[in-house]
Amino acid sequence: MIVYEQKVYWGEMDAFNHVNNTIYFRYFENARLLYFEESGILEMMQKSQTGPIMAQADCQFIKAVKYPDYIKVKAFVSVIKNTSFKMEYELFSTKQNCLAAKGSSVIVMIDYNTGKKVSIPKNILESIERLDTPTYE
Numbered sequence: 697m698i699v700y701e702q703k704v705y706w707g708e709m710d711a712f713n714h715v716n717n718t719i720y721f722r723y724f725e726n727a728r729l730l731y732f733e734e735s736g737i738l739e740m741m742q743k744s745q746t747g748p749i750m751a752q753a754d755c756q757f758i759k760a761v762k763y764p765d766y767i768k769v770k771a772f773v774s775v776i777k778n779t780s781f782k783m784e785y786e787l788f789s790t791k792q793n794c795l796a797a798k799g800s801s802v803i804v805m806i807d808y809n810t811g812k813k814v815s816i817p818k819n820i821l822e823s824i825e826r827l828d829t830p831t832y833e
Contacts, residue, residue, distance in 0.1 A: 697772040697828055698734055700727035704765040714760035721753060724785045724799050727771035731783070735823040746814050748803045751780065755799040765791040772828045776821065779813040780804040781830065 702723070710716040732738045732748065741747030761767065768788045775782040780802055787797040807814050824830060 697770055698727065698731045700730045700769045700771065702726065702767060704761055704763050704767060706763045709763050714762050717755070717757065720755050720757070720787065720797050720799065723767060723769050723787055724753070724755070724771070724801065727769040727785055728783060728801065728803075731771045731773075731827070735820060735827060737820060737823075740817065740820060741808075745808045746805060746817075747808065749806050750801050751804045752802040753799065754801075755797055757797050759789060759792060759794055759796040761787075761789050761792075761796050765789055767796070773824050773830045774800075774828070775833055776816065776824065776830045777833050778815050781816065781824070 700723075704715060708715045708719045729738070732741075737748055768790065770786040770788070772784055773781050774784050783801050783803060785797075785799040785801075786795060787799070788794070789796040805814050805816050806812060
């Protein structure tokens with residue numbers, strides 16, 4: 697698991713005086729990319745032209761986040777399959793001292809040249825296991 701932290705910015709607010717729903721996906725993306733850095737997925741992508749592509753994403757909005765605030769997003773892999781894995785996110789509002797949102801995404805490993813799915817490499821599986829304790833399916 698990794699934890700991504702950042703300030704909430706005024707420009708992320710919408711007309712309803714809270715962070716716009718689309719911004720939560722950006723917060724999850726920032727956490728996901730940090731996870732990809734820590735696990736070696738980004739390095740693998742640059743060297744081999746194989747890497748992640750998102751197949752699905754969702755978010756459960758629990759508590760509205762407003763400026764000013766500081767958020768922490770936990771990102772972890774919960775399930776691994778042969779060519780894909782499920783990442784989960786928990787967004788915590790420090791100002792409100794609560795869980796403000798939960799989300800998930802399905803990440804598929806592909807060969808960018810052919811567009812076809814590929815198995816998750818052993819070294820990436822080992823990195824994920826170092827960061828998390830996923831279920832294998």
